[in-house]
Amino acid sequence: MTDLLRARDLTARFDTEDGRVHAVxxxxxxxxxxxxxxxxxxxxxxxxxxxxSIAGLLPAAGTITGGSLWFRTPELAATPxxxxxxxxxxxxxxxxxxxxxxxxxxxxxxxxxDPMSSFDPSATVGSQIAKAVEVQQRASARPRSTxxxxxxxxxxxxxRDSLLPTRSFVSESSRERAIELLERVGxxxxxxxxxxxxxxxxxxxxxxxxxxxxIAGKPRLLxxxxxxxxxxxxxxxxxxxxxxxxxxDTGLSVVLITHDLGVVAHHxxxxxxxxxxxxVERAPIDRLFDAPVHPYTQGLLSAVPDLDTTATPSPSLSGxxxxxxAHELPEGCYFADRCxxxxxxxxxxxxxxxxxxTDRHSARCVLTDRAFDPDRALEPGAAHEMERDHQ
Amino acid sequence: xxxxxxxxxxxxxxxxxxxxSVLDRLRGREGSxxxxxxxxxxxxxxxxxxxxxxxxxxxxxxxGQLLLGLQEPTAxxxxxxxxxxxxxxxxxxxxxxxxxxxxxxxPFSSLDPRMTVEEIICExxxxxxxxxESERHSRARDLLDRVELSAAMATRYPHELSGGQCQRxxxxxALALEPSFIVLDEPVSxxxxxxxxxxxxxxxxxxxExxxxxxxxxxxxxxVSSLCDRVAVMYLGELIEVxxxxxxxxxxxxxxxxxxxxxxxxxxxxxRDRSIDHLEGALPSPSDPPSGCRFHTRCPKLIPPADIDIxxxxxxxxxxxxxxxxxxxxxxxxxxxxxxxxxxxxxxxxAATEAxxxxxxxxxxxxxxxxxxSVCETTxxxxxxxxxxxxxxxxxxxxxxxxxxx
Ligand SMILES: Nc1ncnc2c1ncn2[C@@H]1O[C@H](COP(=O)(O)OP(=O)(O)OP(=O)(O)O)[C@@H](O)[C@H]1O
Ligand code: SF4
Ligand code: SF4
Ligand SMILES: [Mg+2]
Numbered sequence: 001m002t003d004l005l006r007a008r009d010l011t012a013r014f015d016t017e018d019g020r021v022h023a024v025x026x027x028x029x030x031x032x033x034x035x036x037x038x039x040x041x042x043x044x045x046x047x048x049x050x051x052x053s054i055a056g057l058l059p060a061a062g063t064i065t066g067g068s069l070w071f072r073t074p075e076l077a078a079t080p081x082x083x084x085x086x087x088x089x090x091x092x093x094x095x096x097x098x099x100x101x102x103x104x105x106x107x108x109x110x111x112x113x114d115p116m117s118s119f120d121p122s123a124t125v126g127s128q129i130a131k132a133v134e135v136q137q138r139a140s141a142r143p144r145s146t147x148x149x150x151x152x153x154x155x156x157x158x159x160r161d162s163l164l165p166t167r168s169f170v171s172e173s174s175r176e177r178a179i180e181l182l183e184r185v186g187x188x189x190x191x192x193x194x195x196x197x198x199x200x201x202x203x204x205x206x207x208x209x210x211x212x213x214x215i216a217g218k219p220r221l222l223x224x225x226x227x228x229x230x231x232x233x234x235x236x237x238x239x240x241x242x243x244x245x246x247x248x249d250t251g252l253s254v255v256l257i258t259h260d261l262g263v264v265a266h267h268x269x270x271x272x273x274x275x276x277x278x279x280v281e282r283a284p285i286d287r288l289f290d291a292p293v294h295p296y297t298q299g300l301l302s303a304v305p306d307l308d309t310t311a312t313p314s315p316s317l318s319g320x321x322x323x324x325x326a327h328e329l330p331e332g333c334y335f336a337d338r339c340x341x342x343x344x345x346x347x348x349x350x351x352x353x354x355x356x357x358t359d360r361h362s363a364r365c366v367l368t369d370r371a372f373d374p375d376r377a378l379e380p381g382a383a384h385e386m387e388r389d390h391q
Numbered sequence: 392x393x394x395x396x397x398x399x400x401x402x403x404x405x406x407x408x409x410x411x412s413v414l415d416r417l418r419g420r421e422g423s424x425x426x427x428x429x430x431x432x433x434x435x436x437x438x439x440x441x442x443x444x445x446x447x448x449x450x451x452x453x454x455g456q457l458l459l460g461l462q463e464p465t466a467x468x469x470x471x472x473x474x475x476x477x478x479x480x481x482x483x484x485x486x487x488x489x490x491x492x493x494x495x496x497x498p499f500s501s502l503d504p505r506m507t508v509e510e511i512i513c514e515x516x517x518x519x520x521x522x523x524e525s526e527r528h529s530r531a532r533d534l535l536d537r538v539e540l541s542a543a544m545a546t547r548y549p550h551e552l553s554g555g556q557c558q559r560x561x562x563x564x565a566l567a568l569e570p571s572f573i574v575l576d577e578p579v580s581x582x583x584x585x586x587x588x589x590x591x592x593x594x595x596x597x598x599x600e601x602x603x604x605x606x607x608x609x610x611x612x613x614x615v616s617s618l619c620d621r622v623a624v625m626y627l628g629e630l631i632e633v634x635x636x637x638x639x640x641x642x643x644x645x646x647x648x649x650x651x652x653x654x655x656x657x658x659x660x661x662x663r664d665r666s667i668d669h670l671e672g673a674l675p676s677p678s679d680p681p682s683g684c685r686f687h688t689r690c691p692k693l694i695p696p697a698d699i700d701i702x703x704x705x706x707x708x709x710x711x712x713x714x715x716x717x718x719x720x721x722x723x724x725x726x727x728x729x730x731x732x733x734x735x736x737x738x739x740x741x742a743a744t745e746a747x748x749x750x751x752x753x754x755x756x757x758x759x760x761x762x763x764x765s766v767c768e769t770t771x772x773x774x775x776x777x778x779x780x781x782x783x784x785x786x787x788x789x790x791x792x793x794x795x796x797x
Contacts, residue, residue, distance in 0.1 A: 042583040043554075189720040202673050232446035232610060234689075237654040237669035259583060262656030266663065289660035303588035304658045305613035310636060312617045315592045317585035320553055 002072065004221055004253045005031040005054070006089065009067035012046075012053045016061065019325045023049035025277035026067065028352065031221065033072075034247065036254040038264030038285075040300075041274030042321060047257045050274070051223040054255070055110045056092065056100040064093050071221075073107060105135050105217035113226035115206035118213060119198040125209050126194025129178035130170045132216035137174065181212040185242055204235035208242065215246060225257045240267050261304050265289065270360070273297050276322050276334040279352070283361040293355050293363040295339045316340075333365070336378065341367065343376040395473035396434035397572055397604050398458055402467035403431045405453050425678045427453040429628040430467070437571075440598065440605040442619035442636070444612060444651070446674050450628040451608045455574040458606060459491050460484075471572075489519065492565035496577035498557035502549040508535070508560050509545040515567040534563040538593060555586035562593070566601070575607045579614060591617055612655050616640060624648050627677050627685045634779030644781040646692040671707075684784065687767040688714070694765050694784055700733045709740075709763050716747070716756050724755070735762060 012024035024046045031037045039047045052058045054069055070089040076099075077085045083099070084091040092100065104110075112118060119128055175194070182190035185208040198206055207227060214222060224243070228236035244267065246252060256267055264271050264285070271288050273281045273296065281294040292298045299317040306313070319338040322328055330336065332347040339346070345366045353368040355361040362368070405428040427450045435441050443451050456462045458469055460476045469476050471487055479487060492515075495501040502511055509531045516527050532542050538559040549557055558578065565573055578594065579587040595618065597603060607618055615622050616636065623633040624645065632645040643649040650670045656662060672689045675681055681688045695706050708727070715722045724744045729737045739762035746755035766784050775786040 042585060188715070189718075192720070204673050232674065233612070233654040234446065234650060234670045235673065237656075237667045240656070241667065241669055260656070261584070261658035262662065265658050265660070266656035266665070266667075269663075285663060286660040289658070300585060301658065303585045305588070305591070305617040307613045307616050307640070307652070307655055307657060310616050310640075312592050312595050313588040315585075315589040318589065320555070320586075 001032040001035070003030050003070075004033045004072050006070040007050075007054070007067070008070065010050065010053060010064065010069060011066035012049055012058065012062055012064050014049075014059075014061045015063075016325075019327065021324045022277050022326060022329060023062070023324060024053060026352075027272075027274075027277075027279045028067075029272050029279060029282055031253050031255060032269075033220070033253055034251045035270065036243075036247065036256055036268045038268030038271040039255060039257045039274060040259065040261060040264055040271060042259065042300075044321065044324070045274040046277040046324075047274055048225055049277075051110065051225050051255060051257055054092070054221075055104065055108055055223055056097075057104075057110065067093070069093050071103075071107070073103070076103075105132060105214075105219065107219055108221045108223065109214035109217060109219040110223040110225065111207075111210050111214050111227050113229050115203070115210040116198060118210045119206070121198050123197070124195050125198055125201065126175060126178045126182070127170060129181055129194070129209070129213045129216055130174040132213045133174040133177045133181070134170055136217035137171075178212075178216070181216055182209065184215075184246075185209065185212045186238070187212075204231055204238065207231060207235075207239055211239075211242065211246070215250070215252070218250070220251075220253060222252055222254045223257070224254055226259070227256070228263065229258065229260070236263075243267065261301065273300070276329070277324055278334060278364055280335070280365065281363040283355070287361045291361075293361075293367055294335075294365045295341050295367070296335050297363075299338075299340075335365075341372040342378040343373060344378060345370070345376060346378065395470075397437045397472060398433075398435040398606075399470045399473075400431060400433045400454075400458060400467065401470075403433075403454065403457055403464050403469065404429055404466040405450075405457055405462060406465040423678050426628050426680070427677065428457060428464075431625075431628075431630045432467075433623055433630060433633065435572075435604055435606060437604055438598070438602055439621065440607055440619045442615035442622040443606060443608045443625060444610065444615055444622060445625035446610060448674065448677060449625045450677070451610075451625055452576055454625070455493065455576055455606060455608050459493060459574055460487065461493075485519070489568040490570050491572045491574070492568065492570040493574040493576060494558075494561050494565050494578050496580050498554045498561060498581060499549060499552075501561055502557055504549050506548075507545065508540075508547050508549075508552075511549075511560055512563045512567055515564060519568065521568070530567070531563075534566055537566065537597065538563045553586075554582050555589060558582065558586075558590055559593070562590075562597070566597070569601075571602070572604045572606075575605055575609075577609055577611075578607065580609065580611060587614075594618065612640075612651060624651070627675065627680050629685060629782065630780070631686065631782045632780065634781075638779060642778070644778055644786060645686075645783050646690050646785070647686045650689075650691065671711075681768075683766070683768045683770050684772050684782070687765065690767065692785060694767050696763070696765065699735050699762065701736055705732065705736070706763070709736075709759065710765075713756065713759050713763065716752055716759070719752070722747070739763065 008028050010024055010027045014021040014023050027050055029037065039050065041047055049062065053064050069092040070086060071092050072088050073090055074088040076090050077088050083094040179190045179194050182194055187193050187205060187208055201209060228239050231239060243254060247254060256264060258264055268285055270284050272279045275296050281292065281297045288297065289301065292301060302314050302316045304313060317338060322330065322334055331349065333350050336342040336346045350364050350366050352362050352364040355363055355368050406424050406426050408424040431454060443454060445451055453462065457464050476487060512531045512534050513527045516522055522530065531545055535542060535544055540556065540559050579590050582590060598605060609615060619636050621634065622636050622639045623630050624647065626647050632639060632648045639648060640652065643652055653667055654669060670689045675688055687693060693706060693710060695701050712722050712724060724747050727740055729740055739758055743755040743758045746758060772782045772784045775781050777786065
């Protein structure tokens with residue numbers, strides 16, 4: 001399988017009044033062409049910040065401060081410019097802002113938990129999807145490889161202009177394509193629906209429309225941030241199966257962000273577990289569920305209530321995640337204060353290491369290469385001082 | 392104590408009508424009305440936890456509020472400990488208020504941001520003028536201890552607490568008056584799973600220690616499986632299945648319950664291989680619920696008339712076409728694949744196609760309705776008590792089902 005995206009030591013910070021937030025800390029993972037990669041973790045663990053970094057959509061307070069995002073885009077790799085190139089891969093973090101923008105929609109698209117965030121309430125759904133189609137058509141009308149550097153980067157402003165409401169031109173064929181897309185995502189009576197405003201759509205329908213808008217530009221990577229969290233389970237099942245179908249049809253790769261382990265289990269091929277800004281474990285789905293190595297992953301899995309038994313899940317994770325401000329982060333393992341297997345070894349910050357022989361499974365934990373030794377166990381809370389009150 | 396159920400709701404109905412002034416009514420205009428809860432009957436025994444589940448907007452929270460007397464039912468009644476709450480005297484009402492409590496979903500917004508944790512917890516005592524200040528102070532410590540928070544938390548403000556801590560404070564406040572019945576309205580939905588597990592186990596322990604009775608309202612079936620003894624499933628304001636947890640989860644009798652259970656993605660390794668037979672369509676609007684069985688627009692087990700021989704997927708496809716024609720949408724009936732259909736089915740489709748091609752939608756629809764209309768569309772199902780409370784024609788007397796009788 002070819003790789004589409006290789007995140008290497010991706011690091012992102014938010015500047016706030018209280019100091020720098022270490023939202024994404026040296027995160028590495030690979031997304032292969034056509035696969036679904038799940039990102040799970042509790043609230044504030046850095047899932048969204050990771051996705052926004054990839055999409056180039058970090059808010060003003062956020063910056064990528066380190067690492068690289070190698071994205072496979074042969075045309076752009078062959079175009080001269082100041083960006084770093086490695087074979088067919090381009091490091092997104094080295095692209096100028098307008099070039100980043102020109103990849104959005106056409107190569108990398110993002111859908112969110114709240115579909116209203118992607119739609120202008122005052123324009124019809126059809127016209128907004130048609131505009132997304134237009135972006136793709138203009139992009140492919142001028143093949144990148146024949147253009148000079150300035151022309152390549154000028155594409156961004158062209159796209160921006162076309163996204164501005166009212167003034168831009170939307171062709172009849174784009175409108176028709178928009179209706180096809182609405183039909184593709186399972187919206188009944190698409191021609192009539194295209195003429196309606198987003199507010200006239202139900203939550204599930206708007207989520208479908210947002211997916212239609214995201215795939216309009218035929219992107220190769222879809223970043224889906226909690227796309228089903230706001231939906232009822234029966235509608236969630238529809239949306240997940242829609243995503244599956246689209247992936248099968250188009251070979252799209254998906255990064256699926258969710259706090260719901262069931263959703264990743266159902267949809268993803270491989271998973272990354274985030275904790276306090278770090279990717280603490282990464283594995284194919286069956287390995288993660290059957291042989292988790294990181295004690296945080298283990299605790300998370302045992303906390304999930306099992307629908308098929310009536311046992312109360314074990315509240316095996318007490319305490320709360322450390323704050324992510326520089327002064328709040330401990331020196332050693334960020335999970336040590338909650339970890340039932342913390343040892344003196346964990347006072348040094350653990351590296352990410354492969355688990356056993358396979359490089360497809362890795363964890364940022366000393367237990368990758370040694371067993372828990374009760375003689376070296378840390379007293380609960382001794383790893384660093386923190387309030388021990390329940391969350 | 393009596394052997395009455397602690398809570399008994401009979402025929403509980405709540406209609407909301409919006410935006411009609413007297414003038415409107417004089418002019419004969421009716422506002423849109425939503426029947427949020429429709430003829431629901433439910434009993435809750437002492438010490439029991441009943442889970443009330445269903446999708447958003449189906450009437451779960453309204454039901455909880457009706458049981459607590461926080462809203463007036465349009466019809467039907469609620470009895471607490473055998474006594475109708477509508478007939479309570481002022482003193483009885485006060486006692487009822489103390490005996491019952493509610494915990495909401497949003498841990499943060501349900502707490503007053505200007506009050507300290509201790510003030511929040513003691514508020515019900517102050518309002519009801521119970522105990523002296525120093526007694527309240529020590530009571531607050533006890534309650535914090537009960538919900539496993541340290542005494543140091545007492546002077547904190549809500550914004551200084553995590554979501555889980557806020558929810559513990561809300562539970563402590565609910566316990567302040569030593570109630571016997573607590574409505575938990577999505578008590579863990581806003582929390583991370585690790586915190587959910589902590590709160591669920593706390594609720595479990597409190598129930599055992601304090602002999603509490605819970606109604607747990609949730610859209611999350613896994614919460615039900617870990618906390619509840621019995622489960623009541625709601626769809627568009629109606630209770631469609633009520634029974635013991637194991638029975639309902641292991642062998643759901645109502646097609647909607649089956650679909651709900653099937654839709655939940657399981658957190659386990661082989662989940663990827665399970666294909667979910669997902670429901671079609673969206674939740675209909677409660678202001679205009681479908682006729683007959685309210686679930687018929689999405690039901691994967693829609694019952695065909697006894698006199699036609701048809702498989703479910705063809706029957707559903709025809710049902711979809713009929714709905715589209717009825718809504719005035721464009722359909723390609725001539726593309727309908729009749730291979731393998733019985734003569735009755737083929738004839739009806741051909742006749743309808745002809746009418747539709749001639750531009751006569753009404754005749755086309757009528758032709759299809761005559762042949763294909765389901766008992767599920769025309770007749771609301773009765774409640775059947777085998778295997779437990781279920782409202783679905785599939786569980787009607789077999790003879791009646793075969794003969795499609797009223
Ligand atoms: N705009 C911002 N300004 C400052 N800090 C931010 C901003 N957005 C996020 N953060 C912080 O960055 C960290 C990571 O947040 P992020 O939103 O990526 O978490 P998440 O895993 O997506 O959580 P959730 O499950 O709640 O969506 C958190 O500490 C968060 O408070
Ligand atoms: S490194 Fe140590 S403290 Fe951290 S998760 Fe692993 S065992 Fe626990
Ligand atoms: S009555 Fe008919 S439509 Fe309703 S649930 Fe039963 S089979 Fe389905
Ligand atoms: Mg997020």
